[in-house]
Amino acid sequence: MLEAIPKITLWDVIDILIVAFLIYRIFVYLSETRAIQILIGLLVLLMFSVIAKFFHFYTLSFIFNNLITIGIFALIVIFQPEIRRILARIGEKQFGIFTTEEEAEKVIEEIVRASASMSEDRIGALIVVERDIKLDNYIEAGTLINGAVSKELLITIFWPGTPLHDGATIIRKDKIYKAGAFLPLSLNPHLPQTVGTRHRAAIGITEETDAIAVVISEETGAVSISYAGKLIKNLDPPKLKKVLKGLLVKKAKEKKNFVDYFKRRNEESF
Incomplete structure (x- = not known):
């Protein structure tokens, strides 16, 4: 009888742990999006299908089986934005767009100086710095500068x-590429009602791509920065400069530190 039980090797354990970790990470990621509600609904349908089959409810079982078959194809459409974001994060090079601090210094300095001035005068602004993922699909309506x-x-x-003045300005390398661009708004249900359209656009473009967005509030003059769908508010010029350097200069170690920094500060911001 014991011979019928398959032997579990170390590689089997490692295999199971990897699969468990991947499933866990997917659920953690989806829990931060509207997709989790759809996933829960599909799991409920699957549960009813198992119950119907167990009690031999043939008609219900037939209906649920067909719904699940259709649902598999529907998943690709329903989760298309989330799938795109996951693949974008996997394909991200984990580096900035400038090789040295000297190369980035002028661009960062001008962004910081402009942000400080507009913050003081309470001029609303949205400055997006393009990185590895091109933004052409999102900024077709913008004006070439x-x-x-x-x-x-x-x-x-x-x-x-x-x-x-109402749209976003896109910076590509060391140039202001386009202005007056309109970006996709974040659909994150966890964002507070107080987050306005300009900030939702900043979060939206950083959810879809690896871009970095600097936002100045027209109402308060507060300077915020968004990266990877996270928003850090109330940055003074020295902190803004430090964060921009950490995300735009090609230093993998620095970037990892700033990703962790974003996660911590984003939780504190709201």
């Missing part, structure tokens, strides 16, 4: 009353 990054140009773009 292709100018050097400078405090003066950024303030001019976001000055109230100008044609481009």
Whole structure:
């Protein structure tokens, strides 16, 4: 009888642990999105299907089996945004867009100076720095600028009353690539009602891509930064500069530290 029991090797244990960890991570990720509600609904359908089969309710069993078959294909459509985000994170190179601090210094300095000035004058702004994932699919409606990054140009773009002040400004490498772009809004149900449209757009683009977004509140003048769907609020110029350097300079160790920093600060922000 004991011979019928399969022998479990060390590799089997490792295999089971890896699968368990992957399932756990998927559930943790989905718990932060609206997809978790859909997943719970599908699990309920699966439970009813098992119960119907157990009690030999053939008609119900037939219906639930067909619903599950259709649901497998529907999952690809329903979870398409979440699947895209997961694949984007897997494919992320884990580096910034500048090789050295000197190369990044001018761009970061101009963003920080412009943010400080607009914060003082309570000028609303949304500055997005493109990284590995191109933003062309999200910014088709934007106006091409292709100018050097400078405090003066950024303030001019976001000055109230100008044609481009309502949209987002996209920085590609060391250039202001486009202005007046409209970004996808975050659908995260856990965001407080107090998070406005500009901040939701900042979170939305960083959920979909690996971009970094700097937001200045028109109401309070507070400067925030968003990365990987997280939002850190109330950053003064030195902290903003430090965070931007950590995310834009090609230093893997620094980047890991700042990802952890974002997770901690995001929990504190709300």
